[in-house]
Structures are given as structure tokens and as C-alpha cells.
Amino acid sequence: MTSRRAVVVDTDTGIDDALTLVYLAAVGGVDLVAITATHGNCSTADSAVNVGHVLGLCGLPDVPIHLGRPGPISGKPPRYSYHVHGHDGLGDLGVEKLPSTPSAEPAAEALVRIGREQPGEVDLLVLGAMSNLADAIAIDPLVLTRYRSIVVMGGSGPYQPAGTILEVDANVDADPQAAEIVFGAEHGNLVMVGVNVTTPAILDEQFLAAVAEQNGPVTSFCTAILSYYLDFYQEKWGRRICSAHDPLAAAILVHPSLVTRAADGPVNVRDDGYAVRARLMRTADLELPAFPLIETPDTHVVLDVDQAAFLTEFTAVLANADARLAAQ
Template structure:
């Protein structure tokens, strides 16, 4: 890690979000400034409860939690990923959640305040629907310029070669209008970590066994929720594996040197009638698309990463999370 990072996490706390929070708490050199709860994997209210549980489990009960609105900025009813993450966001495992109380200050106002209080010092990691960030931009159109960086787990990268099928761009699809606002806003350094690069970051049963071999309150929690996640995805892949979507985005925030290929350019939110995606407006060979595009400020779009370096650190940190958190 290049230097100590102060990070705000905007999250729809499902299973991979929870693993990401543990990673950030245990990796060392990270100050968790606040967490803002949004919708997507579960409801905004359940997301906040899950954040509170993970932070309490990691010995960080004083990190402020702020609630965002319950659904998209369009006013449509939110859609949740209950089949993937369980109704409660953490696998419906009957976990007795540690108590926590969100702050009265709404998420969007907290995002604006933190950026104004510590300009250029804090990174914003966006792991869910971009509703809270869009609401913050409505309050202060320059809010993203005040963050040291903004790393978004969302988007699909450039257009893929013919015949390539991508994972669902869930965080964009959860609130497309909010994603349009974010990718169209003035910013300093905005990084898109899309499903084009997170999907190949595979966690498998060997990773699960490594966690299970180091029993403790944190690793046991992570083992339980990840096991549920692998059970779901085995019907997709024929194996008990999953993609480390949110953890990879966190890893790249802390280790931008792991980005091995990238491109800068405008990102547009596109609806093909079946799915909504945020795309770098370039083809697979980084040429302009065949249709007019919306001119937006350049986004730094990740095209490839050092997966081995990420998985090595993530495995070591997560397997030793209890010991790491004890000595911090």
C-alpha cells in the first residue's frame, strides 16, 4: 500500500460487501471514516444493520453509519438480490446482529460534509447502487472533486468482443439514473472497476477452506456467509466458486499498481432492452462506437488487473483477520 488511506464506503451490504469491510478493517493502514448505506443486495435499512454488525465484529463500533434513501432517485420501487444474498443480505443464516444506531445525518449530506471537511484526503469507495452519490451531487455538484479518488464497483468496461457474455452490471442496473449523474459529474479521479475485471477474480473452495482453518469470530462469520454465496453460484458455474466483485474494487483503491491495463474516456449508461450497463464508449479495440455518444468527463476504466497479487493479499488478510484486528 502506497500510504495510509482514509476511506468512506458507500455500500448495499450483501455478502461480498461484508467481506470487503472485513478486508478494509484488517488490512492495516486504512481509516474507515464512515459508511453510507444504500439499496441493492438488500434494503437500505438491512444494509445499515449489516454494516453495524460487521464493524462491531471488527472492533470498530464507533465508525459512523448514515442511511440513504430506500430506493432509486427515479422513485421506482427498489429491486433486491434476495436470491443471491438472502433476504437480510447476509444469507438468512439467523446471525444475531450486533446492535448499531445510524446517525441522524442522511447519507448524501454526510458525503458532502466529509468531502468539505477533508478535501483531497478521503477516498470514496462505491459498492452499491449509486443513489447516495447522486443525491450528494445534487447538493454539491463539485463534491466528487473534493475526494482524493472515487472508486466505483460498477460498469462493464468497453464493449466486449463479439460473443462475449458479461455478468450483470447490478450496481448500475439498480439505479441507472443515479449512475448517469455520477459518470456525468465533475470529478477529480474517478475509477470504474467493472464486471469485466471483477468477474475473473475467483474465490473457490480452497479459499473457503483457508478461512475455515483459522477459526475466530471474524473468520467464522466470513466462512458462513461465503459458504451461502458459493452454494448459490454453484448452479451458475457447476462449481462452488464466486467472483470477488467488491473486494477487488477495494484492493485496487489501496493498490492502484495492480491495475495492469486501463483506458480513459467517457462512460455512458446504456439500456439494450435486456440489461442496463455503464460502458466506456469504446469498442473492444478501443475505437469509437458506431453510434453517437454522450460527452462526459473522462473516467479511468480498468481493463485488466494483477489477479494473482490481489488474491494473494486478500487471502492472507482474510484468513488472519482475527489476529490482525486484535493487534491493531
């Protein structure tokens, strides 16, 4: 990376979101401009509290935090992933969280203002339900064109080979109408990092041991919340491992060269009666699907990444987060 990146993060701050914020704070070359809180892993209010705690731990208490919509734009009640992230979003550790005060400026207005003030200079990383982005588009339909890139952790990529089962597309399912607005809006560089590529990005026992070994304030926090996370995922995998969904999206924003294969095309939000997914309207061999699609501006959809390079760097950054942050 040859120049610094200014980044806004829109997040429903659960456990992997918190690890992502630590990564962005410690990786070097990233300036966090603002954080906007949304719903999903936990409530919007708890997400903002969790952001403040992580930023405080990382020595960044002055990064503004903006509260977003408390639920889907449809007005339906939000659904939270308490069983995965705990009722507070960070594993119900019972610790007193570092204090923070959200900005009086709502998330959607902040997203519009930052884009207008710094057109083409700021990247937007989207880690939760896309309600805040939909609200920003309602204010300014061209808001997404004003960001250098918009990297979305969400979607499911193209249709998969027959018999392939994908992880839940949680961030789209949390507010399908908002996702439809986002993928249908005008944009300059919208990147989908879907569960098709994030699920295989496995943080294994070696990663956990490397982070736990350092025993600093930040790494101890990461180890503690990961322990709760893995209590859930061990029932899925039979091992204490998890997928690095949000961290991989952040790493791709910082290091686009991690992407080894991608395709551009329209993304539609599809409901199969069980769950809702955002899909590149292509089959596994990148042919058109067997049914009519809705034409939208092309999204850059990630199909493969250099998983080994990602895991090597992410481990190095997280395991040495305290030293890296102290040196900045």
C-alpha cells in the same frame, strides 16, 4: 502503501460487501471514516444493520453509519438480490446481529460534509446503487472533485469482443439514472472497476479452506456467509466458487498498482432493452463505437488487473483477519 488512507464506503451490504468491509478493517493502513448505506443486495435499512454487525465484529463500533435513499432516484420500487444474498443481505443466518445506531445525518449530506471538511484527503469506495452519490451531487455538484479518488464497483468496461457474455452490471442496473448522474458529474479521479475485470477474480475452494481453517469470530462469520453465497453460485459455475466483485474494487483502491491496463474516456449508461450497463464508449480495441455518444468527463476504466497478486493478498488478509484485527 506508504501512508494511511482515509476511506468512506457507500454500500448495499450483502455478502461480498461484508467481506470487503472485513478486508478494509484488517488490511492495515486504512481508516474507515464513515459508511453510507444504500439499496441493492438488500434494503437500505438492512444494509445499515449489516454494516453495524460487521464493524462490531471487527472492533470498529464507533465508525459512523449514515442511512441513504431507500430506492432509485426515479422513485421506482427497489429490486433486491434476495436470491443471491438472502433476505437480510447476509445469508439469513438467524444470528442476533450486533447492535448499532445510524447517525441522524443522511448519507448524501455526510458525503458532502466529509468532502468539504477534508478536501483531497479521503477516498470514496462505491459498492452499491449510486443513489446516495446522485443525491450528494444534487446538493453540491462538485462533491466528487473533493475526494482523492472515487472507486466504483460497477460498469462493464468497454464493449467486449463479439460473442463475449458479461456478468450483470447490477449496481448500475439498480439505479441507472443515478449512475448517469455520477459518470456525468465533475470529478478529479473517478475509477470504474467493472464486471469485465471483477468476474474473473475467482475465490476458489482453496480460498474457502484457508478462511475456514482459522475458526476465529471474524473468519467464522466470513465462512458462514460465504456458504450461503456459494449455494447460489454453484449452480452458475458447477463448483463452490464465486467472483470477488467488491473485494477487488477495494483492493484496487488500497493498491492502485494492481491495475495493469486501463483506459480513460467518457462513460455512458446504455439500456439494451434487457438490462442497463455503464460502458466506456470504446470498442474492444478501444476505437469509437458505431453510434453517437454523450461526452462526459473522462473516467479511468480498469481493463486488466494482476489477479494472482490480488487473490494472494486477499486470501492472506481474510484468512488471518482475527489476528490482524487483534494486533491493530
